[in-house]
Amino acid sequence: MTPGKKRLNYSYYPGCSLHASGREYDISTRALFKALNVGLKEVPDWFCCGATPAHNVDELLSLSLCAKNLSLAEQVEGDLAVACAACFSRLKTTQHHLKEDEEKRKQVETAIAGPAALDKPVKHILEILAREFGLSKLEESVKKPLLGLKVASYYGCLLTRPPEVPELDDCEDPSIMEDILRALGAEPVKWSHRMECCGANFTLSRPGVVLKLSNAILESARLAGADCIMVACPLCHGNLDIRQKEIKDAYGAPDSTLFGNIFGSELQQGAPKDQRDLPVFYITQLAALAMGVPSGNLGFESVITDPKPLLREKQLL
């Protein structure tokens, strides 16, 4: 740390997934920030931000829930750090809408029975790592560079869209994840599906949709020669990691049935389909690993598609 510069401190909104299906994202975020000596203090008694279902059917409810969370965040010092892409998007969108639309703001203030706090900057942890902590300092802090690890960085939908809201990076051609990967010593691959939707919350209601969309993402990453995928959203992680075996069952093996032989003959003449397991990492898991945090503290035991063989092969464990 440069002398005279204050230590970075953030308030932290983990969101529901990070306390449940995405717990390794929470664990590794805390471990990484500790390793970088950046303060992180959880907002007490935060609520669910409403994610996609709330704004899908009731925008006022969604805005009110987020406004309530923003006012709870006022109790803790420091800009608000958010790890989940959906929470990030909802909190930012709420600030953006309520600043622009006075009538909406009045309605929301009636709903939460108090003023809407709109001034605390909301920041995604990618932004904090790359811009506020800084790429060069991140590079200096690396103890165990991720040499030889080919990573497909997957942005998904909500980190950068719509363009006027998240202000994180370019909405069609972002580079922030690749920049961080390079600083960690890893090798980002060029691939086509880094901003395609994974099916998001259809995982509950229409899993077939998720299998189709996520299959295309995994295929594209394999085609580009990636060893693994890196994400910054617990829902993307869930769809690509938890459902990976199902996706393989549905789309992976060449169809050897009678119908497959007749209709799929064209496919089968080509090379056998690549069915490698692709471990899916959270950005914070890879970054913390590079900072020398012991792998036992990064929640790898919670991941479904086991990343350990890959990490051992690359001598990172």
Add this chain to the structure above:
Amino acid sequence: MKNKLMHLSNETMNVGFVKKVEALSGSSVRRCFQCGKCSAGCPMSAFMEHPPNRIVRLLQLGQGQRVLAGRSIWYCASCETCTTRCPNKVDLAGIMDALRKLSWDADGPSKESYVQLANRLFIENIRTYGRQYELRLGAAFNMKSGQFLKDLMLGPKLISKGKLKMFHSKNKNIGEIEAIFKRIEEMRKKGEAL
């Protein structure tokens, strides 16, 4: 409904509905000149009977009923690709939200029931617990949708990996959430909010 010949007249065009959509979404539908960029980039258009650009066209022609009768709006993933790429700044994702709200309010037969059910349970969870309780979300969805075996093999795996909590954690200030729901309901009753 969807393939019936369309006759345009003052009687068949529901302009009031379109105005509601515009008010709710804060976006004009008249700006669209049908370039089709939204549908070209839409990851879900393969699942829809009206791709996004046609939804806007139907709205321009006052055909709200046709839009609500289909499943398209319930197959939008809210990925915002359409809004991002629209050259005329039509907020397609916002319009989809508005259409879902109007369909939800109407409580009509047009809803894609599974998506609707998932949304309803998700919001119920917020009201009851303050946060999501994923085990209940999954279990209640399977019970109520009658798909008792859906993701059956996934549950135990997720629990053993610590990804599904057996018990919920209720917020200490849960009363405040209930108050927000109540106040919104009251505002709607008095006509102070859409």
